[in-house]
Amino acid sequence: xxxxxxxxxxxxxxxxxxxxxxxxxxxxxxxxxxxxxxxxxxxxxxxxxxxxxxxxxxxxxxxxxxxxxxxxxxxxxxxxxxxxxxxxxxxxxxxxxxxxxxxxxxxxxxxxxxxxxxxxxxxxxxxxxxxxxxxxxxxxxxxxxxxxxxxxxxxxxxxxxxxxxxxxxxxxxxxxxxxxxxxxxxxxxxxxxxxxxxxxxxxxxxxxxxxxxxxxxxxxxxxxxxxxxxxxxxxxxxxxxxxxxxxxxxxxxxxxxxxxxxxxxxxxxx
Ligand SMILES: N[C@H](CCC[C@H](N)C(=O)O)C(=O)O
Numbered sequence: 001x002x003x004x005x006x007x008x009x010x011x012x013x014x015x016x017x018x019x020x021x022x023x024x025x026x027x028x029x030x031x032x033x034x035x036x037x038x039x040x041x042x043x044x045x046x047x048x049x050x051x052x053x054x055x056x057x058x059x060x061x062x063x064x065x066x067x068x069x070x071x072x073x074x075x076x077x078x079x080x081x082x083x084x085x086x087x088x089x090x091x092x093x094x095x096x097x098x099x100x101x102x103x104x105x106x107x108x109x110x111x112x113x114x115x116x117x118x119x120x121x122x123x124x125x126x127x128x129x130x131x132x133x134x135x136x137x138x139x140x141x142x143x144x145x146x147x148x149x150x151x152x153x154x155x156x157x158x159x160x161x162x163x164x165x166x167x168x169x170x171x172x173x174x175x176x177x178x179x180x181x182x183x184x185x186x187x188x189x190x191x192x193x194x195x196x197x198x199x200x201x202x203x204x205x206x207x208x209x210x211x212x213x214x215x216x217x218x219x220x221x222x223x224x225x226x227x228x229x230x231x232x233x234x235x236x237x238x239x240x241x242x243x244x245x246x247x248x249x250x251x252x253x254x255x256x257x258x259x260x261x262x263x264x265x266x267x268x269x270x
Contacts, residue, residue: 002259004180005035005209006083008043009253010075012204016044017076017083020051021058029067030267036065040119040266042258045200049074054096056088064199068178072096074207074248078105082252093146101249109208109246112215113144120148122174128219134169137183139215144247148179148198149212157183157194166196179236180206184213190228190235191217204233211246214238 003025006017016035018025032047034040046062053059060080062073072093080230081090081098082105089107098107113119116129116242119142125131130140130150137160140150150169154160158185169181184193193213195206210229217223218240224238 001262003262004257004259006125006257007044008079008083009233009255010078010205010207011045011231011236011251013206014044014075015046015073015077015079015200016042017048018052019084020049024033027061027063029063029069031262031265032063033065033067034265034267035260036063036067037266040262042260043051045203046076046145048073048080050080053090056084056090058088059089059090060096062088062091063197065103065201066195066199067162068199070147070199072109072208073209074107074267075205075250075252076207076210077107078207078248078252079102079254081105081107087134091146103251104249105252106247106249107207109211109248110146110246111243112140112212112240116142117180118144120144120176122176132167132172132174134165134172139167140169142179142224143212143215145208145211145215145235148175148177148207149182149209150175150179151182151213151216153220154183154185155215157192160194162196162202164193166201170196170198170210181207182206182213184217186217186222190230191223192230196234206233207236207250209247210236211240211248214242215240215246236247251267
């Protein structure tokens with residue numbers, strides 16, 4: 001069976017996007033892993049399935065590189081708006097609004113939640129300064145923006161060994177649904193950050209992670225809204241006031257489209 005897909009990225013955070021409105025397909029965690037595999041599949045950080053919705057112009061489901069299905073993906077939301085022209089996208093985290101802004105796409109991201117049970121975290125604590133430390137990373141700021149994030153402000157994100165600390169934190173039992181991990185610093189031209197994504201590892205950009213980091217910087221008075229967020233793959237502009245939804249503006253790139261012979265996919269080790 002051939003599966004038509006679009007290969008897109010948001011600032012280097014790359015996606016295989018399948019439009020399920022035109023072709024019947026059932027995505028399983030195993031199939032998502034096989035397609036995401038960079039050697040035997042197409043390769044992507046996340047697999048995105050577009051479907052019809054009665055709540056929005058389209059709906060979007062998201063599977064990470066490891067096959068885990070998750071609630072939201074900011075960079076992919078911009079790509080879905082660019083690909084389909086949708087003005088609203090239903091996701092498990094809620095409905096995202098989107099529109100073109102010149103050569104960029106702007107999307108809304110759900111209002112942040114700071115409650116430990118909404119992150120979620122295993123027991124009650126101050127989520128603005130977590131009382132745990134992982135190597136040099138301390139005073140983490142945890143926030144849920146439809147998906148869970150923890151942000152550590154450091155002197156220089158490039159000196160943090162995220163390959164080691166990322167999985168340690170992502171998989172710490174204190175985060176029962178795992179967590180996306182970011183290290184950041186605020187400079188004159190805005191926030192500079194790097195991400196270790198839940199279920200995908202190091203990525204060149206993380207849209208919801210940029211939102212979470214901007215919220216952490218604004219909430220701790222390190223920055224004011226709107227704020228530029230610079231990631232290895234590029235920059236986005238985040239706008240947020242307390243009690244409001246977030247707005248994220250940035251690029252969305254269509255690289256190619258193709259057809260995948262599902263029976264040729266090698267089964268990846270789970
Ligand atoms: N790894 C994330 C999903 C993708 C988020 C990221 N790619 C974005 O652009 O928001 C999670 O497990 O919650």
